[in-house]
Amino acid sequence: MSLLKAEDIAVHFGGVKAVDGVSFEVEAGEVFAIIGPNGAGKSTIFNLISRIYPLTKGRIWFDGQEITGLRAHQIAPLGIARTFQNIELFDHSTVLQNLLMGRHTHRRTNFLQDILFLPKVRREEHLHRHRVEEVIEFLELEAYRNKMIAGLPYGVRKVVEIGRALALGPKLILLDEPASGLSVEESQEVAFWIEDMRREMGLTVLMVEHDMGLVTAVADRVLAVANGRPLAQGTPAEVQADPEVQAAYLGTTAEAAA
Amino acid sequence: MELLQLLFGGVANGCIYGLVALGFVLIYKASEGVNFAQGDMMMLGAFIALGFGNADQMGWPFFLAVPAAMACMFGVGWGIERVFVRRIFGQPQFALVILTIALGFVLRFVAGSIWGYTPLVLETPFSGVNFYFGGVVLGAADLVTILVTAVLTLLLWAFFAFTRVGLAAQAASQNQMAAYIVGVPVMRLNGLIWGLSGVVATVAGVLYATKGAIDPNIGLLGIKAFAAAVIGGMGSLPGALLGGLLIGIVEPLAGRYAPGEFAQMSPYIIMLVVLVTRPGGLFSQIQMKKV
Numbered sequence: 173m174s175l176l177k178a179e180d181i182a183v184h185f186g187g188v189k190a191v192d193g194v195s196f197e198v199e200a201g202e203v204f205a206i207i208g209p210n211g212a213g214k215s216t217i218f219n220l221i222s223r224i225y226p227l228t229k230g231r232i233w234f235d236g237q238e239i240t241g242l243r244a245h246q247i248a249p250l251g252i253a254r255t256f257q258n259i260e261l262f263d264h265s266t267v268l269q270n271l272l273m274g275r276h277t278h279r280r281t282n283f284l285q286d287i288l289f290l291p292k293v294r295r296e297e298h299l300h301r302h303r304v305e306e307v308i309e310f311l312e313l314e315a316y317r318n319k320m321i322a323g324l325p326y327g328v329r330k331v332v333e334i335g336r337a338l339a340l341g342p343k344l345i346l347l348d349e350p351a352s353g354l355s356v357e358e359s360q361e362v363a364f365w366i367e368d369m370r371r372e373m374g375l376t377v378l379m380v381e382h383d384m385g386l387v388t389a390v391a392d393r394v395l396a397v398a399n400g401r402p403l404a405q406g407t408p409a410e411v412q413a414d415p416e417v418q419a420a421y422l423g424t425t426a427e428a429a430a
Numbered sequence: 431m432e433l434l435q436l437l438f439g440g441v442a443n444g445c446i447y448g449l450v451a452l453g454f455v456l457i458y459k460a461s462e463g464v465n466f467a468q469g470d471m472m473m474l475g476a477f478i479a480l481g482f483g484n485a486d487q488m489g490w491p492f493f494l495a496v497p498a499a500m501a502c503m504f505g506v507g508w509g510i511e512r513v514f515v516r517r518i519f520g521q522p523q524f525a526l527v528i529l530t531i532a533l534g535f536v537l538r539f540v541a542g543s544i545w546g547y548t549p550l551v552l553e554t555p556f557s558g559v560n561f562y563f564g565g566v567v568l569g570a571a572d573l574v575t576i577l578v579t580a581v582l583t584l585l586l587w588a589f590f591a592f593t594r595v596g597l598a599a600q601a602a603s604q605n606q607m608a609a610y611i612v613g614v615p616v617m618r619l620n621g622l623i624w625g626l627s628g629v630v631a632t633v634a635g636v637l638y639a640t641k642g643a644i645d646p647n648i649g650l651l652g653i654k655a656f657a658a659a660v661i662g663g664m665g666s667l668p669g670a671l672l673g674g675l676l677i678g679i680v681e682p683l684a685g686r687y688a689p690g691e692f693a694q695m696s697p698y699i700i701m702l703v704v705l706v707t708r709p710g711g712l713f714s715q716i717q718m719k720k721v
Contacts, residue, residue, distance in 0.1 A: 222610075222611065224607075224610070243615070244610040244611070245609075245610050245613050245614055245615040245616065246613075247611075247613070248611060248612055248613030249613050253611070254611055256607070256611075260605055260607045260608040260611065261605065261608060262601055262604040262605050262608055263604060263605065264604055265601075265604065273597070273601050273608075273609075273612050274612055276594070276597075276598060276601075276612045276613050276614060277612065277613035279594045281594065282594075283593050283594070283595060286592050286593035286594060286596075287588055287589070287592060287593060289592065336608075336612065340612065340613075
């Protein structure tokens with residue numbers, strides 16, 4: 173039984189078929205990458221899994237449970253965390269506060285207990301702080317702990333967003349272009365983190381990525397999409413060798429050059 | 431002595447402006463727009479309390495009538511979000527402005543058709559009670575106003591700073607998408623915030639009514655409170671309260687020491703000065719909205 177299963181999913185905006193007839197399964201513990209040219213529908217697939225867009229067709233299962241009909245806020249408690257291509261953080265809060273917000277679904281205390289700051293609240297707070305400190309250490313964010321997001325450089329904000337996703341303690345993490353806009357060194361660091369997430373934290377990683385170097389380095393399997401349709405699926409080498417995939421990439425390169 | 435007397439009355443009035451301004455800010459944070467019915471929610475809250483409490487109406491004890499009115503107005507605020515505001519979610523801000531202006535008219539009409547348009551007096555245990563303190567007259571109503579405002583502000587602060595729900599509301603006001611992704615039910619929270627702003631409006635309305643008669647048009651006070659919220663920097667709760675206090679204090683002083691109609695204009699003059707010198711308000715938290 174795979175951890176995540178998308179069956180013939182589709183979303184149409186008016187006449188535009190942003191995603192159409194895409195199926196894939198992500199096994200527990202693997203790193204699965206979705207690649208494709210710009211506008212291929214990669215992030216849209218993420219938004220379907222996150223339940224931000226309603227599906228026009230198809231079904232999605234996670235961990236044996238169908239999530240097709242769930243709301244966006246019901247996804248995190250199941251153990252799915254994600255990052256966004258354009259970074260969605262709480263900009264007027266500190267790094268620490270952002271990461272603590274990632275623990276939201278794990279807070280069990282109620283309103284009155286919170287106001288009175290009962291021992292139970294204190295114990296829970298310790299636990300969350302401890303978990304968040306582990307993430308800070310893992311991603312080497314110590315220097316930024318109490319800095320406001322709004323003043324941080326792009327690369328750091330990207331890492332903070334990964335941190336917030338990890339703080340949630342997920343089973344599956346969706347990374348939307350984790351290396352985009354990063355330097356070569358930063359991008360290599362991301363590759364190491366993804367390896368560690370899988371090996372040390374036992375996470376399953378589903379990522380959308382342009383950087384074929386990163387994909388080849390970390391992904392077990394790859395799904396290539398173009399114009400919302402699936403092109404090929406297999407190991408990074410297999411997918412890169414696929415003539416249709418090559419045509420889609422060369423095609424867009426040619427268009428971009430023209 | 432006269433100055434102290436003016437200041438005391440000004441602070442008490444300012445508390446009411448501040449509370450209505452708090453309502454503006456709450457909703458601005460939740461729905462990213464201005465609720466121009468905030469003043470009318472205050473009016474309705476006061477009338478509902480009067481309906482429960484006054485002897486010729488339902489005649490409940492004052493300290494039962496007010497919480498009951500607060501509960502009712504929580505429902506009204508929550509219902510407005512659920513039935514109207516949620517449907518225009520994602521529309522331009524202007525839609526919410528028009529919607530709430532219309533709602534304000536409806537609320538005024540509802541109150542007018544139930545309680546009439548002649549001014550009514552809310553019966554309170556402390557109307558007409560005065561304390562004398564070194565030549566300054568301290569009205570019990572004013573003292574209660576200041577005290578209640580202080581307590582309510584503290585409670586709201588604790589709610590947003592410490593509770594799971596309050597923190598989630600803060601998160602949602604900073605970034606709805608990010609809030610969804612960490613598991614915050616943003617829509618449900620918005621309903622709660624509208625309800626909360628109904629409660630705050632009711633408290634403001636009851637405090638207003640302790641000082642004099644009320645009629646369905648007292649909601650126009652909301653315009654002054656809006657100026658207070660703008661002065662404080664639309665997104666800031668302490669800013670709203672301080673904006674209210676500032677207006678409350680300046681008004682009577684201008685009335686006493688400045689010529690003619692200056693007192694009437696003073697809130698808006700302050701607002702203009704603040705907008706020109708600090709466009710984000712005194713406690714600027716507003717950033718350019720991302721497109």
